[in-house]
Amino acid sequence: xxxxxxxxxxxxxxxxxxxxLLFYPHYRYHLPLPSVLMIENTNHCNAECVMCPRxxxxxxxxxxxxGLFEKIIRExxxxxxxxxxxxxxxxxxxxxxxxxxxxxxxxxYGIRHTYIVSNASLLTPEMSRQIIAAGLxxxxxxxxxxxxxxxxxxxxxxxxxxxxxxxxxxxxxxxxMKRGNPRLILQYLPTATNRNQADAxxxxxxxxxxxxxxxxxxxxxxxxxxxxxxxxxxxxxxxxVCYFPWTSLSVxxxxxxxxxxxxxxxxxVLGDLNSQTVQEVWTGPVLAGVRDDFSKFRYEAxxxxxxxxxxxxxxV
Ligand code: SF4
Numbered sequence: 082x083x084x085x086x087x088x089x090x091x092x093x094x095x096x097x098x099x100x101x102l103l104f105y106p107h108y109r110y111h112l113p114l115p116s117v118l119m120i121e122n123t124n125h126c127n128a129e130c131v132m133c134p135r136x137x138x139x140x141x142x143x144x145x146x147x148g149l150f151e152k153i154i155r156e157x158x159x160x161x162x163x164x165x166x167x168x169x170x171x172x173x174x175x176x177x178x179x180x181x182x183x184x185x186x187x188x189x190y191g192i193r194h195t196y197i198v199s200n201a202s203l204l205t206p207e208m209s210r211q212i213i214a215a216g217l218x219x220x221x222x223x224x225x226x227x228x229x230x231x232x233x234x235x236x237x238x239x240x241x242x243x244x245x246x247x248x249x250x251x252x253x254x255x256x257x258m259k260r261g262n263p264r265l266i267l268q269y270l271p272t273a274t275n276r277n278q279a280d281a282x283x284x285x286x287x288x289x290x291x292x293x294x295x296x297x298x299x300x301x302x303x304x305x306x307x308x309x310x311x312x313x314x315x316x317x318x319x320x321x322v323c324y325f326p327w328t329s330l331s332v333x334x335x336x337x338x339x340x341x342x343x344x345x346x347x348x349x350v351l352g353d354l355n356s357q358t359v360q361e362v363w364t365g366p367v368l369a370g371v372r373d374d375f376s377k378f379r380y381e382a383x384x385x386x387x388x389x390x391x392x393x394x395x396x397v
Contacts, residue, residue, distance in 0.1 A: 112374065114164065114363060117329035118157050122177040124334055128200050129237040130225065131274050134309025135171075136225050139346050144177055145334040146255020149355060151186055153332060157357040158190045165194040168212065170333065171345040175203040184215035194218050197263075202239045204247040209254045210392065212263065221299070222248060227282050231275040252289060264295035307343030308388035318390045319380045326372045330363060338362045340371060344385040357370040 101157035123144045126135060157164050160171060166187050174180055174197045176178045187195050197212075198221040212220070216353075224244065232241035242319025252265070267286050290296035303312040324332075325341040332338050332354060333347050338347040351371065353361035380386040 111327045111363075114157055114159055114162065114359065115328065115330040116162075116164055117167065118153070118164040118359075119167040119170065119329060119331040120153060120171065121130070121145065121332060121334045122150070122168055122174050122180060122183060124170055124172040124345075125176050125373070126171075126173045127172065127176060127202060128239050130200075130223075131235055131237065132225075132270065132303060132312075134306050134345070137309050137346070138171065140333070142172075144179070145332075145335050145336070147179055147182065147186075149336050150183055152191050153336075153354055153359060154187050154192065157330075158192065161357055163190075163192050165196065166192050167196050167198075167231070167342075169197045170342065172334075173200055173201050173203070175201075175208060181208075181211040181215040184212060184217050188216040196220070196396065198223065199249050200224075200236060200239060201244050201251075204244075204251055206250045206254060208249075209251040210258070213255055213258055213260050217263040219266070220263040221268055223268050223270070224248070224282075224286075225268075225270045225272065226275045227278045227285055231278065235272055235274040237248055249289065252291065255294075256291070261294045264297075265290060265301050266297055268299045268301050270301045272303065305388055305390045307341075307345060307385040309345060311388065313390040315388050315390050319378055319386065319389075321392045322375055322378070323386065323389075323392045326375060330359065340383065343389055343391065346385075348384050349386075383384070 124138065124140060125142050125144070129135065154166070168174055168180065168183055168187070171194075177183075180197075184195050195217050196218065196219045201222045201224070223236070224232070225235045226241060229241040232244075233239070248267070269279055269282040271279060282300070283298060287297055288295065290298070303310075305311060305313055305315065323341070329341070330338055330351075331340070331342045331344070336355040337347055337353050338351040339347050340351060349371075351367045352365060354362065357365070374380070374382065386392070
């Protein structure tokens with residue numbers, strides 16, 4: 082019997098096929114190399130958004146050395162299988178003057194998918210031209226307001242009019258350059274300060290984005306930032322397996338690899354890519370221990386996981 086995509090059972094099977102549960106039935110196997118590589122180019126930021134726990138950032142601020150960046154990309158790019166590369170971390174990626182060069186390098190190593198998340202306050206027409214020409218594939222822009230008052234009080238230190246104009250310029254320039262990429266995701270996050278105006282957000286952006294190019298809007302929800310905030314009440318015990326250690330690797334700007342992008346202070350370190358290869362960290366004993374712990378729901382030794390709400394929990 083042919084599978085029908087409109088059929089409820091077929092959709093359920095497809096959804097199941099996407100879960101790591103099916104790919105890693107006993108959590109003993111992992112991919113030969115990470116399929117997603119999250120590389121923090123910088124942890125500097127020019128904003129003070131109300132929802133972000135930046136005041137808790139205890140790490141030194143800096144930018145990743147370009148030589149180290151190239152080493153990581155080279156090691157993670159196996160001949161046949163390339164990871165998706167995220168070029169941001171706990172900071173604003175456009176503060177990095179080497180960002181266009183990093184995108185170019187990643188594309189030169191055959192990376193098919195490059196991605197950044199930005200506040201777009203520094204997305205000047207010149208920067209737009211540079212990242213489009215470098216080959217960036219996708220860009221998510223956090224735009225958490227619908228007018229000057231709601232935006233400026235939520236994304237503090239940024240300016241509604243400047244960012245709005247930057248994004249309009251970007252859309253125009255991408256068209257002028259006859260490029261479909263980077264595809265744009267415009268994200269809104271309802272908070273107490275922006276008065277939860279998702280409909281006004283849609284009304285503002287729907288006429289401007291190019292859906293045929295793959296642009297879209299996204300209405301997100303607050304999360305706990307790996308324990309940096311407590312927006313969502315979390316139960317005592319994690320009862321699902323967080324699959325990050327099986328699929329992706331996060332690297333801080335100084336070269337230390339950590340369990341995931343939620344670990345903003347680098348307290349769950351897996352290794353150091355200044356002295357180890359990606360392969361050594363990915364197949365090494367530290368990550369093997371993390372996989373073993375997570376697969377048995379043992380998260381007690383992982384401070385960032387303890388109040389993370391990306392995993393299912395039970396108990397009060
Ligand atoms: S449980 Fe949360 S903090 Fe821990 S590795 Fe997974 S996403 Fe990161």
